[in-house]
Amino acid sequence: METVLRAKKVNKYFYEPEEFHVLKDISFEVRRGEFLSLIGKSGCGKSTLLYLLSTMDTDYKGEIEINGTKLTGQKQKQLAAFRNEHIGFVFQFHFLLPEFSALKNVMLPAEKLNKYSKSEIKDRAYEKLRMLDMQDYAMKQSSKLSGGQAQRVAIARALINDPTIIMGDEPTGNLDTANTQIVFDILKDLATNKGQTIIAVTHDPEFAQKSDRIIEMKDGEIIKQ
């Protein structure tokens, strides 16, 4: 299988409140369709690494390449467009736009991408919501959803543009066991049947165990992959 993500000697420092070497010589590769779990103790730098991979944080040394495109050194505008098309991001705390309906939240990244017509986008958004069993809440204002419901809408939103990579920072951290299982199955299905790559930070050993591969970090270094 081809390599879809490549990180080469990635280093990151924080300078506030004092200099702190948070990521040290991180190098690894991820193949297309792989379901990868990123684990490690709290504060070891998992989220920091994920933000770098997501192209939102550009303040690092080393090189990151996704889908054959070298992203290091690119302009913010191009990175935004790349992110829009190729990366779906799920945060631990759902983070929906409160004024919009669940459906609209899912639709927005697709409207930004502007690849499909409005009605197609709507159909696709419904389809993603249905995958997460949230179709009944499509018209509900997102600020009125429960935590678990909102998280599932957020996952649907991450899927809307059929991204190359889906990144999650504890995507199931807020869900009960049943819902965690549902989300895991969906992600697993996307990886095996659609060839989409999953990178998920998790504190759930069971979740990690079921995934294809585990990368374990400690104090800013990869200790096992």
Place this chain on the structure above:
Amino acid sequence: MIGVNLEIARTHLLAKKRQTLVAMMGVTFGIGMYLLMISFMNGFNEYLEDTLLSSTPDIHIYNDIKTDYSHSILDQVSDTSRMLNIVHHPKPKDITPNIHNPKQIVSDIKTFDNILAVSPQLSSQVFYNNGPVQIPGTLNGVNIMEEAKLTNLQDKMKTGAIEDLMKVDNGILLGHGLATKLNASVGDLVTLASPQGTSMSFRVVGTFQFGIGSLDNIRSYVSLKNVQQLLGKDNQYVTDINIKMKDYTKAKQLAAVFARKYGYKSEDWQVANASAMVSITIRNMMTIVISFTLLVVAGFGIYNIMNMTIQNKLKDIAILKAEGFAGSDIIQIFLFQSLTIGLFGALLGLILGYAMSYGVYNLPFPKNEFMSITHFPVTFHVRHYVFGVVFGMLTTLIAGLMPSLKAGKIDPVAILRG
């Protein structure tokens, strides 16, 4: 793509209706007050300029009697290097205040471009006799049709018609205030005495009102020939030449030309009304300063509210950026919000401004026998309204731009970390 940004902006605006409305009202009030100010001030200035212009000729040529007594004829017979000639209380001798060759000058002036009317006049101080009381005033001997072109006298008539001055022997047009003092109306006879002591009787054919008390209380018009008779002068005797131009803004240059060419004092209307012109300029300045302040204050309101909005929307901005919206999209979203506030605020401001101006326009002017206005002078110029919208939009653009640019630069990671 812009479509999504607009949609997000609209949703934001509608989600906080009250805040949006308050921001809009700031602009509405600013533009409304600006319009009221400018319409009212402009109306007042136009009214003043109008009355000034119609009562003052664009150019006034007259013989300014020189009173230069620094030299004496004695200087020629005695050596001034050794002694001083002192003459007590010198007086002019053999000086006449008239203009020589008026016919020639008038026909020469008429060959210039931009001349609408030339009216040679003979004016004199007179006493109007009202029984035992003598009222001082001025008598203007004119060719009434030329004079009408200068002053629009026909529009200022309260009673009678100007043409009657030519039909009736020894007819006279009296200022309204003067007629009231003399208790004279059309058909009555009034007697005038010249400074030389001669007197003549005139029949009132009409009364006029310029709306300037100092004029309406003293001035009257008769034919040029009548004044020449009263003063015992020949039919070439003229003291003033008044000129009306097609474009009165060019009066200054032409006045200078006439002064050099004919050797008489030649004064344009701005000089003649210098103090009034200064007050017009000051009023214009004040209007501009106050209007500007109002609009800037409205701008600060928008700046404030946009800053607050963005502060409350940091998380949303971070999410949008994570989804792939670029900094320029975020700028668009918030700029569109402030421009919408600006546009609707400004449009409502136009309505408010118009309504208030219209209200003032309909207010009766406090009753005043010296001024010929019945309501407050207010102008309704489209250019003021266009300027109001343009400037209102511009203020909101600038006020919205700073917070929006800041929003575009927000680092999503810092916010998503919490």
